[in-house]
Amino acid sequence: xxxxxxxxxERITRGRELASRIVAPVQDFIDAHTTVTVERATxxxxxxxxxxxxxxxVPNLVVDQVRDRLEEGALRFWVNALVRTGDDVVTLSRxxxxxxxxxxxxxxxxxxxxxxxxxxxxxASMRVRGNRKxxxxxxxxxxxxxxxxxxxxxxxxxxxxEDVKQARAAAAQGADVVAVIRTTAQSLLDYVPYGATTEGFxxxxxxxxxxxxxxxxxxxxxxxxxxxxxxxxxxxxLCMPEIAVMGxxxxxxxxxxxxxxxxxxxxxxMYRTFVDQKFSRMVNAWAGVVINTGEDNYLTTSDAVEKAYxxxxxxxxxxxxxxxxxxxxxxMGLGHAFEMDPxxxxxFLLEVAQALMAREIFPEAPLKYMPPTKFMTGDVFRGxxxxxxxxxxxxxxxxxxxxxxxxxxAIHTPFMQDRYLALENAKYVMGSMxxxxxxxxxxxxxxxxxxxxxxxxxxVAFLEKVEGTGLMDAIATGxxxxxxxPRDGGKGLDGLxxxxxxxxxxxxxxxTRELGLxxxx
Amino acid sequence: MTTPVRPYGDTLxxxxxxxxxxxxxxxxxxxxxxxxxxxxxLGFRHAEVVHSAPLAEGFSFYVAYGRTDVSVDFDAVxxxxxxxERVYTMDEACAVIREKLGRKLVVVGACTGxxxxxxxxxxxxxxxxxxxxxxxERYSEVEAHNLGAQxxxxxxxxxxxxxxxxAILVSQIVTQKDVHVRNLTELIELLEAKGLRxxxxxxxxxxxxxxxxxxxxxxxxxxxxxxxADHVATFVIDRLVERAAARA
Numbered sequence: 001x002x003x004x005x006x007x008x009x010e011r012i013t014r015g016r017e018l019a020s021r022i023v024a025p026v027q028d029f030i031d032a033h034t035t036v037t038v039e040r041a042t043x044x045x046x047x048x049x050x051x052x053x054x055x056x057x058v059p060n061l062v063v064d065q066v067r068d069r070l071e072e073g074a075l076r077f078w079v080n081a082l083v084r085t086g087d088d089v090v091t092l093s094r095x096x097x098x099x100x101x102x103x104x105x106x107x108x109x110x111x112x113x114x115x116x117x118x119x120x121x122x123x124a125s126m127r128v129r130g131n132r133k134x135x136x137x138x139x140x141x142x143x144x145x146x147x148x149x150x151x152x153x154x155x156x157x158x159x160x161x162e163d164v165k166q167a168r169a170a171a172a173q174g175a176d177v178v179a180v181i182r183t184t185a186q187s188l189l190d191y192v193p194y195g196a197t198t199e200g201f202x203x204x205x206x207x208x209x210x211x212x213x214x215x216x217x218x219x220x221x222x223x224x225x226x227x228x229x230x231x232x233x234x235x236x237x238l239c240m241p242e243i244a245v246m247g248x249x250x251x252x253x254x255x256x257x258x259x260x261x262x263x264x265x266x267x268x269x270m271y272r273t274f275v276d277q278k279f280s281r282m283v284n285a286w287a288g289v290v291i292n293t294g295e296d297n298y299l300t301t302s303d304a305v306e307k308a309y310x311x312x313x314x315x316x317x318x319x320x321x322x323x324x325x326x327x328x329x330x331x332m333g334l335g336h337a338f339e340m341d342p343x344x345x346x347x348f349l350l351e352v353a354q355a356l357m358a359r360e361i362f363p364e365a366p367l368k369y370m371p372p373t374k375f376m377t378g379d380v381f382r383g384x385x386x387x388x389x390x391x392x393x394x395x396x397x398x399x400x401x402x403x404x405x406x407x408x409x410a411i412h413t414p415f416m417q418d419r420y421l422a423l424e425n426a427k428y429v430m431g432s433m434x435x436x437x438x439x440x441x442x443x444x445x446x447x448x449x450x451x452x453x454x455x456x457x458x459x460v461a462f463l464e465k466v467e468g469t470g471l472m473d474a475i476a477t478g479x480x481x482x483x484x485x486p487r488d489g490g491k492g493l494d495g496l497x498x499x500x501x502x503x504x505x506x507x508x509x510x511x512t513r514e515l516g517l518x519x520x521x
Numbered sequence: 522m523t524t525p526v527r528p529y530g531d532t533l534x535x536x537x538x539x540x541x542x543x544x545x546x547x548x549x550x551x552x553x554x555x556x557x558x559x560x561x562x563l564g565f566r567h568a569e570v571v572h573s574a575p576l577a578e579g580f581s582f583y584v585a586y587g588r589t590d591v592s593v594d595f596d597a598v599x600x601x602x603x604x605x606e607r608v609y610t611m612d613e614a615c616a617v618i619r620e621k622l623g624r625k626l627v628v629v630g631a632c633t634g635x636x637x638x639x640x641x642x643x644x645x646x647x648x649x650x651x652x653x654x655x656x657x658e659r660y661s662e663v664e665a666h667n668l669g670a671q672x673x674x675x676x677x678x679x680x681x682x683x684x685x686x687x688a689i690l691v692s693q694i695v696t697q698k699d700v701h702v703r704n705l706t707e708l709i710e711l712l713e714a715k716g717l718r719x720x721x722x723x724x725x726x727x728x729x730x731x732x733x734x735x736x737x738x739x740x741x742x743x744x745x746x747x748x749x750a751d752h753v754a755t756f757v758i759d760r761l762v763e764r765a766a767a768r769a
Binding site: 158168169170172173184185187188200201202265266267300302303341343373374375377378410411413415416417420482483 | 541542543574576577578580582635636637639640647649652653669670671695697698700728746
């Protein structure tokens with residue numbers, strides 16, 4: 001697509017340079033640390049699964065047993081126990097759930113530990129590679145059947161079996177992506193619940209079994225409708241890496257996964273989040289998952305016109321954090337949102353400027369466009385019109401992943417008919433004006449071009465400031481999202497460990513090599 | 522005197538009402554007739570299904586119209602809104618605080634429990650406010666503390682005590698399975714257990730919260746959709762002035 005906004009390429013390059021310089025020192029910190037959930041994610045990759053009678057997951061039981069020796073890596077104890085007992089992973093999981101301790105077993109020789117680990121890495125690789133291959137085959141078989149942008153809907157009943165009904169209905173109505181919203185408390189749980197669940201508030205627990213149930217249902221819908229249906233969940237909160245692993249194992253296609261969202265909007269400790277997001281992104285990269293970043297949140301808390309530049313600045317940072325974790329541009333669903341005040345004169349022009357600007361600056365990324373929420377009022381009739389304009393802007397500017405607005409936003413979680421009406425709205429609007437974007441050029445001195453250039457300039461200026469301050473101090477002093485998050489504040493800091501000299505994580509080593517990343521240990 | 526009112530379509534007392542709903546039955550003539558009968562059973566005359574569509578296997582969607590003879594006596598309608606007709610503007614509110622309280626009004630707000638939706642509390646408290654109504658942070662005579670989302674009730678209370686707050690504002694957006702009611706009740710119970718209930722003006726807000734529900738749960742007031750900082754400020758100021766007068 002030729003540039004229609006006359007954005008100066010050197011300013012875009014400057015934005016990327018700054019992002020790279022901002023991220024580099026954080027990356028050094030990340031590489032020197034691990035966390036309880038990184039260790040648990042590693043154990044999950046190595047086959048640790050299940051829960052004890054109180055519902056405490058096996059990966060948590062193992063990490064708790066070796067809590068004081070985490071700087072060595074929890075995997076050593078798991079692999080050692082496998083070598084020493086001769087158990088398979090299922091048996092050992094069951095024994096750990098029954099109270100068996102791994103920390104007192106004398107260490108086997110390093111050669112047999114390495115050999116056992118290589119076996120586990122190979123088993124996990126086979127499964128994840130198989131999932132990737134299956135997805136690629138299905139997408140190829142049904143090429144050209146998905147909408148562009150992908151039409152993305154949410155199910156949120158709290159009961160996975162009810163979610164399945166809603167998701168099947170959405171697939172029948174034309175949805176390309178189904179996201180299962182998590183229960184409202186889950187981001188702050190420092191464990192991932194086990195098994196199928198039927199009770200949640202405002203959403204459904206992300207569990208591996210729930211992933212499996214929904215995947216199986218959507219796979220049937222793919223066959224039925226001859227169209228790939230992507231499954232999405234949330235690799236965010238205190239268990240980012242573990243959920244990424246569960247998604248990799250169960251062939252999820254997309255993960256909400258932002259480098260700073262947890263810090264800013266969930267008050268999770270920044271050290272913890274930075275370390276967690278890296279490992280989760282490496283897993284997502286490996287599994288061929290498309291991440292969706294959370295820039296829309298900047299606009300629901302602050303004004304979408306004034307703070308538009310924070311969205312672009314965050315997109316630059318998310319892109320950089322993604323690149324250094326091995327994600328490729330096609331996997332970067334960088335987020336933004338249609339959240340300006342509908343009463344604002346020419347507001348639609350500003351929305352188009354923002355959306356097209358993102359499109360031009362990140363040409364290969366399947367941008368994730370979020371619908372109006374903040375100015376949805378309960379007037380369902382006006383809501384339909386707002387969503388129609390959002391659909392129009394999205395198609396006009398060539399967005400990649402389009403979260404459908406619901407006319408009942410601000411009233412209740414979607415009814416089945418709400419999703420249907422949203423899909424009909426999008427199909428009509430986007431079909432009717434499909435070629436319009438290609439027909440339009442914008443006046444060089446017009447509102448849209450000026451606005452896009454202004455936002456780019458503001459974003460670069462903001463990144464200059466962040467670079468000068470350092471990212472962690474910038475967050476601590478409230479440069480992002482009008483919220484101050486001290487370095488040692490927030491949830492989850494006690495789960496951070498500096499890696500010791502002998503830190504051992506063959507999965508991390510494997511991922512680093514597979515993804516062609518430098519460094520790592 | 523009684524004034525019966527009915528819905529108005531294009532003629533007084535025609536009673537015209539629009540409905541839309543989903544039935545868990547397949548799309549087709551039987552579904553359509555079932556929808557029409559349902560609307561009739563609801564008490565509507567001239568029930569008419571004007572549109573139907575298949576939603577999924579075993580589900581269908583209907584848009585229907587009907588006319589009702591039911592009416593309400595408008596003269597007998599009473600509401601329990603937290604604020605009356607008179608709502609202070611920001612400047613008026615600040616003037617009243619200066620004049621009647623003679624010090625800054627301290628307000629602490631939060632979205633409590635596991636609820637992560639700050640949109641409500643932000644609309645009331647953030648500098649920018651919502652829909653061209655400034656939030657409490659912009660009020661020169663208000664010291665506003667917005668604690669954000671997922672704040673435990675205990676922490677909210679401790680914080681309110683530590684800044685010597687006049688008022689506590691609680692937002693609850695997630696209402697699935699009545700989790701908001703449990704959460705709101707817990708706050709009042711904690712305040713009462715600590716002997717602090719009378720120390721604060723305590724207000725609840727959210728998309729599914731009204732004054733009636735909030736008062737039933739032991740709050741001073743509740744605020745639903747369409748509330749701005751103006752309404753909350755007006756209520757809190759008037760309540761504090763009342764309390765001060767009662768003590769004097």
